[in-house]
Amino acid sequence: MAFLPGAPRRLCSLFLCLSLSTLLTRAATRRHEWEVSYQFKSPDCVRKLSATINGQTPGPAIHATQGDTVEVKVRNSLLTENLAIHWHGIRQIGTPWADGTEGVTQCPILPGDTFTYAFVVDRPGTYMYHAHYGMQRSAGLYGVIVVAAAPGGTEPFAYDDEHDVLLNDWWHNSTYELAAGLASVPMVWVGEPHSLLINGRGKFNCSAAVPGTCNATSPECATPVFAVVPGKTYRFRIASVTSLSALNFEIEGHEMTVVEADGHYVKPFVVKNLNIYSGETYSVLIKADQDPNRNYWLASNVVSREPATPTGTAILSYNGDRASPATTPPTGPAWNDTMYRFRQSVATVAHPAHVEPPPPRADRTILLLNTQNKIDGRIKWALNGVSFTLPHTPYLVAMKRGLLGTFDQRPPPETYAHQGYDVYSPPPNPNATVSDGLYRLQFGSVVDVVLQNANMLAPNKSETHPWHLHGHDFWVLGYGIGRFDPTVHPASYNLKDPILKNTVAVHPYGWTALRFKADNPGVWAFHCHIEAHFFMGMGVVFEEGIHRVANLPPEIMGCGETKGGH
Amino acid sequence: MAFLPGAPRRLCSLFLCLSLSTLLTRAATRRHEWEVSYQFKSPDCVRKLSATINGQTPGPAIHATQGDTVEVKVRNSLLTENLAIHWHGIRQIGTPWADGTEGVTQCPILPGDTFTYAFVVDRPGTYMYHAHYGMQRSAGLYGVIVVAAAPGGTEPFAYDDEHDVLLNDWWHNSTYELAAGLASVPMVWVGEPHSLLINGRGKFNCSAAVPGTCNATSPECATPVFAVVPGKTYRFRIASVTSLSALNFEIEGHEMTVVEADGHYVKPFVVKNLNIYSGETYSVLIKADQDPNRNYWLASNVVSREPATPTGTAILSYNGDRASPATTPPTGPAWNDTMYRFRQSVATVAHPAHVEPPPPRADRTILLLNTQNKIDGRIKWALNGVSFTLPHTPYLVAMKRGLLGTFDQRPPPETYAHQGYDVYSPPPNPNATVSDGLYRLQFGSVVDVVLQNANMLAPNKSETHPWHLHGHDFWVLGYGIGRFDPTVHPASYNLKDPILKNTVAVHPYGWTALRFKADNPGVWAFHCHIEAHFFMGMGVVFEEGIHRVANLPPEIMGCGETKGGH
Known part of the structure; x- marks a missing residue:
């Protein structure tokens, strides 16, 4: 077997x-x-x-x-x-x-x-x-x-063919420069991405590049072409692996019907364009029902941060040729229209025939205040005042083998002083501590997590954070803008048809509530999927049922306290 | 103790x-x-x-x-x-x-x-x-x-004070780019160094730099100053850690007396400037006996490869000020004057009061033909047709523990077809094999190694290779230009007062003969100290007395077959 x-x-x-x-x-x-x-x-x-x-x-x-x-x-x-x-x-x-x-x-x-x-x-x-x-x-x-889907299984929609669309942002600076800059005092910020890539391809303006490094006719940067046949319906599977950017994806002249999110069927809804955050996937259906005598742009645009990166483009081709449309590629919605994106989040609920109802209540609720902080002169991100750092011995090994000296045994805080917290002001205390402590969850228990966004260190600034949970899907129970009130907002949770996802946006100044069942034995990261943010401490870790984990393969060891087989 | x-x-x-x-x-x-x-x-x-x-x-x-x-x-x-x-x-x-x-x-x-x-x-x-x-x-x-020197010990020369001079070459490209380029097909060669550094400082011409990356007034690139007091004698300890370049070092207007090489006292000789190869160290004495009303240049210049890198400079200051001399920094000897450098090599012999005579004869002689080769479209360096690659389990651990499946058990060849070999022509067969085999030396035996240089893949090209031996010093028995003949040249070896060194030059088209005693239990690399050359296979490894090595510290393990303590 x-x-x-x-x-x-x-x-x-x-x-x-x-x-x-x-x-x-x-x-x-x-x-x-x-x-x-x-x-x-x-x-x-x-x-x-x-x-x-x-x-x-x-x-x-x-x-x-x-x-x-x-x-x-x-x-x-x-x-x-x-x-x-x-x-x-x-x-x-x-x-x-x-x-x-x-x-x-x-x-x-x-x-x-x-x-x-x-x-x-x-x-x-x-x-x-x-x-x-x-x-x-x-x-x-x-x-x-x-x-x-397995041959026996059915999907609640039909299409003739499918295309994969992988979205990304791209810098000419090396990853080492990005990371070392973030760890520097003062921080050296690389700036906005140089390009947005679709299926690994973009087009930088060579006249702005360092001489000798740019070749506009390289086949490696030929604009991707997605061929369609008039009258047919296509499933576009869209995934974002951006390091930083929230994106808006649009196919010029073609409405999209959202049918899948993170592997779960969505109650279909139609959009002109799709907001997608790093770590998310969507499937949309489009019908090739436009004038087949021309081609159309696929466009990827930065939202949520003030964009300084040109639109990423690809071509929807009715003719099978690679001709660029004569039109201007779509530029997406206003980058700072939070409510536009918020509405898409709220609209994403489970398909009626595929609802998996959430447990009616949680055994434990963890409130996580997301703040930007300063520790030893370095800018960090923290949850309830604790900035996460990875241990050198993997938790899974450390916990299974009882190597409890390898990480901070004090669990991170369950909550924060939410009653008095002004999410619209910079953190009153920008300090935070660094820890590699984790949350131990009772096996089989139901856990609610509410992620509360807030103002960053600079005034009037709050970013979207796409949080990704390993080892689980979670039900997305609700979103709000402003301060989450645990005595008020849970009453408005969607317990009827919440979508299951593995990555969810926490909008600027907003909150997102999610629920999951701690029934997958292991140790699981839960973190902002913006690569720089996790690197700067924006994550937590959950352990559940560690004693139910089978014998660990020795191949995962060899570092920290497991170096040399200790 | x-x-x-x-x-x-x-x-x-x-x-x-x-x-x-x-x-x-x-x-x-x-x-x-x-x-x-x-x-x-x-x-x-x-x-x-x-x-x-x-x-x-x-x-x-x-x-x-x-x-x-x-x-x-x-x-x-x-x-x-x-x-x-x-x-x-x-x-x-x-x-x-x-x-x-x-x-x-x-x-x-x-x-x-x-x-x-x-x-x-x-x-x-x-x-x-x-x-x-x-x-x-x-x-x-x-x-x-x-x-x-230990308080009881004496050195065969006197000086008033000393300065350290660390020479290097420097690229703006990252190490990753350098290495990945060398491993690419076709090879992407980074080109000549952008700068020569003295004590980690150089001066690139900012007008030639990528905009925004160069700051001519950064204190990090302030020209180094070496202060002297008129009439005093100084020991300059000079070390080269270049990645690629053979260098010539000069102190404007000041003769240098060479007194130490690689930790051994040299029969003093006077030079106007000093050729120094990567991995070598020298001590020279200079007397501050010039006009004390001005300063003088220290200069580092590329030799042996056609230079495309400006002179590296520092200042010898009589006044204690940082004023640049009005003169032009010395540009060194003609880069392709091999005999100029050859003469310095031959002049470097042991100080009469510190001669350690070599054993009169070798128990084993290994001839190593240095060739540039092509393997699977990649340019490599090889010894006797074998290009060296490092194993993933360190030899020291593998051999001590009998993990003999971790590397090629066939020893590399002891010699090559030297009789017919034309060192002035490109290799007749540019192919080579790759191996991580090593030479096992009888403990306590005397080993001669003759390194034979030759023409590279391109016609009329041969480079200087500075070979470095770990774990030992070796006696430098002789140098020649042209083909080494084992029936003729050993008769001319210097067995009277050869210098002991750990790094020695093999000149273009030339050979260098050295002798060492295999009396240091362990496993020791012997390789060209040009970083790119070792990376491309220009090295061998010697094992001696592995069974005399004490218990290995577990900290050196954890990779290859020792991952997880196997």
Whole structure:
């Protein structure tokens, strides 16, 4: 049987069991061999050392069918740098050691080493993978995972064909420069992205580039083309792996019907364009019903931060040719129209035929105030005054083996002084402490988390933070703008048809409430998916059912207190 | 007692034992705590992410007295990158695990980890330390080690004061770009250095720099000043850690008397300027006997490759002021005057009062033909047709523990078809094989190595290769230009007063013969000290007396087959 320990039982508890036997008998193992190395690439026409998989960035798409085991043998051919790859949206039920989160579920993979990730893709949908070590993702290590519904399963919509759209932002500066700048005193901020990439391609204006580095005619930066046949309906699977940017995605002249979010079916709604945050995936349907004698722009634009990056473009081609439309690419909504994006968030609820009702109440509620802080002259992000730092011994190993001296045993605070907190002013006390403590959750308990956004250090500034939970999906119970009041707002939670997601936006000055069941034995990161923000401390970690985790594979060890097999 | 296992005995066998008891009673432990991190630095006025020790590049100088134990606690605060530091010129008698050579004597130090190097500095002299992992040295990780003679010891020359001069070449491109370029097909060659640095400082012409990156008035690139008092004599301790360049060093208007090379006293000879190759150290004496009403240039110039890098400069100041001399800095000898440099090599012999005679004959002779080759489209360097690659399990651990599956058990060839080889033509067969095999030497045996240089792949091109041996000094028995003939040239070896060195030049189209005693239990790299050349395979490894090596510290393990303590 292709399943790893624990998987079948868990699948059965979370899904309809009707088709499980069919699914099991058909399950295949999808094997991939990847070599990760640095290569000179010109994704936006400017030559840059990029982290590649088998010579490509983005890496190859993983295609599988629900119930399959995906096995990826990763060889680290970086020269002096370690590596870890996270399978974003895959819950790793029964395989918490395969989550690929350096410091949480594994030691990093050393240069020259090979590490095999193996896990079951238990739900159809659109996911992604990316590096999860330092800020390595921004070097180019990412790709999409597409899990098709099992032959027995049905999806609540129909389409003729599909396209993958991977969105990203891109700097010409190296990841090392980005990260070292953030860790510097004073902080050296790299600035807004140089380009927005669609499927790893963009177009920088070569006249603004360092002489000799830019080649506008490089095939590596040829504008991507998405071919359509008039009259047909297409599923666009859209994923964002941006390091920083919130994006708005639009297909000129074509309305989009949102049908999937983070692997869950959405009650369909129509948009002119789609707001998408780093770590999110959506499927939209579009009908090729416009004038077939011309092509149309696909456009990606920065929202939520004042944009200084040109529109990212691709071409929707009715003719099969690569001709650029004569029109101007869509520029998206006003970047600072928070309510525009807020409405899309609220509109995203479960498809009526696929509602998985949330437990009616939580056993525990954790309120997390998101603040920007200053510690030892460095700008950091903190939750309830605690800025997160990763331990050097991965939690999963440390907790399973009782190496409790390897991280702060004091749990981070459950709440903050919410009653008096003015979310519209800079933090009254910009100090914070640094800790690698974590939250221990009772196995099987229901946990609510309310993420409260606030003003940053500078006045009149608050950003969108897309929070991503590893190992779970969560129900999105509600959103608000302003201060969350635990005596008032829970009454307005959507307990009827909340969408399940793994990544959710916390809007400027706003709050987002979510609920999950702590029923996946392991240790799981929960963090802002803006790479710089997690790097600066914007994350927490949950442990649940550590004693139910099966024997750990020794391959995940070798660092910190597990160096040399201690 | 401060000594580590094995040291006292070995010291006694190699040195006069007269002063040993004095020396031992006075031995101190010099403790250093280093944090290695990336910082933005402007060594030549151009801002670049640099590898620093405690925020500095070059790192702090290590000062110790003969017989001291040096203990350096290195914390790796690089974000995703590993680390190893080599103590170049220190033989590590009894502590082969402290040599700091990744893949040979240790696994690399992971981010967040601390590794303590501890070793005895058993001889007075001028040494250096530098990163020995990938091409990390070129990122800025290096410094000088100065070991003073023990109070009982005397040096065969006198001086009033001393200065350290650390020479280097510097690129604005990152180490990652350099290394990835070398590994690319086709090779992407970074080109000649942007600057030559003296004590970590140079002056790039800001008008030629990428706008916004260069600040000509940054204190980080202020020209170094060496103060002298008229009439006094100074010892200049000069070390070269260049990645690529052979250098010529000159002090305008001041003759230099060469008195030390690689920690050994030289029969004094006077030069106008000094040729110095990467990995070498020299001490020269200069007398401040010139017009004290002006200052004088110190100048570093590229030789042996056609220079495209401006002269590196510093100031010899009689007045204590920083005024630049009105003169033009010396430009050194003609870059392609091989015989000029050859003569200096031949002139460097042991001081009459400090001759350590070599064993009269060798037990084994290894001839190594240095060729440039092409393997799978990549340019490589090879010895006798074998291009060296480092194993993933360090040899020291693998051999001590009998993990013989971790590297090629076939030893590399002892010789090549020297009789017919035309050193003045490109290699007739540019192919080579790649191997991590090594030479096993009988413990205590006397080994001769003759390094034969030859024409590169392109016609009429041959470079100088400075070869560095770890764990030993070797006697330099002879040099020649042209093809080495083992039936003829050994008769001309200098067995009377050869200098002992750890790094020696092999001149273009020439050969260099050296002898050493395989009496230091451990595994030792021997390689071209041009960082790119070793990276491209120009090295070999010697094992000797592995069974005499004491128990290995577990801290050196954790990679390859020793991951997880296997």
